[in-house]
Amino acid sequence: MSQYSRISRYSLFGTALALIYCMPVRAQQLLRSDQYTAIRESASGELPFADFKRIVQFSGFSPAPGADQVANYLANEAKTIGLSNVTIERFPSDGKAYFWAFRTEPSWEAHRAELWLVKPERELLADFKVYKSYLGRNSRTGSVVADLVDVGSGVDEKDYAGRSVEGKVVLASGPASRVMRLAVWERKAAGVVFYRTEDATDYPDLIGTVQLVPWVGPHGEAPTFAFSISYRTGSELKNRLAAGETLTVEADVNVDTGPGEYPEVRAEIPGSDPNLPAILVYAHDNSRNTGGANNLTGVGCTLEVARLLNKLISTGALAPPKRTIRFMWGSEHYGLTYHFHENPEDLKRILAMINIDMIGYDQQSAKAVFHLYRSPHSNPSFLDDVVQAFVDKVGTENTIAIRNSHFLSPHPTEGYLDPLFAPTGSREQFHYSIEPFWGPSDHEDAQTLGVSAILLNDFPDVFLGTQEDTPRAGDPTQMRRGVVIAASATYFLASAGASDVPALLHNAVTKSEIRLAEDQSKAFAYLDSATRETLSQARQDAANVIRQGFAREFANISSLERLVGENEVRPQAESFLANLRSEEQALLNQIDSYAGSRASKLGIPSEKLAPSNPEAKYRDTFPARDPSMRGPLNFFRPEYGRWWLIEKTGDEHFEKSVPLAQRGEYVAYEALNFADGKRSILDIRDAVSAEFEPVPVTEVAQFFEFLQKLGVVHLNTRKGSE
Secondary structure (H helix, E strand, O other): OOHHHHOOOOHHHHHHHHHHHHOOOOOOOOOOHHHHHHHHHHOOOHHHHHHHHHHHOOOOOOOOOHHHHHHHHHHHHHHHHOOEEEEEEEEEEOOOOEEOOEEOOOEEEEEEEEEEEEEOOOEEEEEOOOOHHHEOEOOOOEEEEEEEEEOOOOOOHHHHOOOOOOOOEEEEOOOHHHHHHHHHHOOOOOEEEEEOOOOOOOOOOOOEOOEOOOOOOOOOOOOOOEEEEOHHHHHHHHHHHHOOOOOEEEEEEEEEEEOEEEEEEEEEEOOOOOOOOEEEEEEEOOOOOOOOOOHHHHHHHHHHHHHHHHHHHHOOOOOOOOOOEEEEEEOOOHHHHHHHHHOHHHHHHEEEEEEEOOOOEOOOOOOOEEEEEOOOOOOOOHHHHHHHHHHHHHHHHOOOOHHHOOOOOOOOOOOOOOOOOOOOOOOOOOOEEEEOOOOOOHHHHHHHOOOOEEEEEEEOOOOOOEOOOOHHHEOHHHHHHHHHHHHHHHHHHHHOOHHHHHHHHHHHHHHHHHHHHHHHHHHHHHHHOOOOOOHHHHHHHHHHHHHHHHHHHHHHHHOHHHHHOHHHHHHHHHHHHHHHHHHHHHHHHHHHHHHHHHHHHHOOOHHHHOOOOOOHHHHOOEEEEOOOOOOOOOOOOHHHOHHHHHHHHOOOOHHHHOHHHHOOHHHHHHHHHOOEOOOOHHHHHHHHHHHOOOOOHHHHHHHHHHHHHOOOEEEEOOOOOO
């Protein structure tokens, strides 16, 4: 009898905990110590912070004219650094045309915007020259003098009951886009004044950036304007209106809008073997031209990753990597997706993508935490565990722990193991977490195209998208730490070869056991909470979680073949995979045994636990994406899919007829990702049920039938058929 057939219900979880506590505190064992030290000691926090501050000066939001300023800066810096093949691609955008399900945006640039209270006294409420976040993006040119009317949140029909808003400016706390629809397009109001209620108690003076999306009404209406003011100012106006005062405001807006372009910057550190696919380091560069600099922290950090690695490689401190390291900067969601739409053959040239969003914020003042978001279950990848190894190392060395403080010695310390600071940065510790897949950012789009991609991102940030979202919120120390993580992972991935297989396998398997322990806990929780009526289904769901979890980990380990070659990985991986197969069967046996025990206690005959037999059509129907309709298809974000779906269905509320779409933003996302022509509807149901929550197979079937009518998928009756 193998050791795995004897494990107890919680022994796998115990094994995982043992792995955690027995791992060396200096966890990273992928790069040689001299390579890691060279990267660590040469990384700067001040240089990416300086780039961040420079780029924020440009207006910058693609496809506005200021985007060229950002693109030109990045291209010039890439050339100065010494990168190769520096180019700027340009993709047209007019606010009307689509690529796949993405609707391109109009170019929009504001020149002047003022909001005045003119009666009973004259007072300036908002001025674009003071804070760009005062003006909602996609507002249009116009001049209005009108009474102000409070409509509460302004997002529900009842908010307008008994109120006449025609020709007036509405004061509202709900999303400005929804208020524009109900107040301006449907009831002929003159414009919108939005006030922020988020974090109102702690931050009453923050002014939140708003965007008017969609930027065209259901009957072709253009937006008027939306001003954004603070909670303090908004609540004062609201109280005065409630007290019976008549308030008159004057709005004056001047903007340019029309067709534009998305510039996408590309540069490379060439690999020694041009036939190998590249490692892509990506950051979106569209600082909002209505305020909010958050997107540009990642740009500064990726420039430093490029600067650092190219210098170390060119001086011989690091050996040239085998694989090309590619850097790309462009508009969030649009840039990367548009590039692959126009260059689909380029997908084969990318092995993995590290998406660096907003990192490097002051974790104390912004309340930020550094996150690594792993790949979704639809695309398990070696990438996740490699990047996690470096996150864990930097995290462990830069987190205060009492065991490192020597507090009983004559010379106690702060409690860092081996801290990494920037000379002009904070001495704050590094708060971080490793999480399952989540978006939204460019990695979300890449995954729909089959590219292995992870996200590095700071969240939350109390200043996000406000007038305080400026370089003052950044921290060179946290930027330096982020650079070390990204540069180390990038260089390792670009250089990995046969000699790295043992370390890669041990890194993957130890992390795999921890995830499988979490699956086990989830599976037994289903059985623990089951009633007499639900135990049979709970048994199936529990077993499904175990099967899907092991399938994910088999795929994760097998994906190493894409990195270092099948002939190198397979012989060394077989013993690990054999152990996993034994663990899986042992756990499935325990599920059956425990379900039987629960059935006995609940007085359920054993035959009642027999699995249900789904209809053959669910086993024999295999959804596959139509090659002409790739990329994301978001049911709820207008420009990323919803607008296209409304036009195709002719129904503004189409999502109400798709129950699967009501189960959270990423359930339908993943169901579509799993539609590879090899998985049946039942297979996909099982996959998304294990990743999220149990869903009826009928909902999955209806989802694909809905998409088939729109030409997004084909429903084949033979596995792998075209």
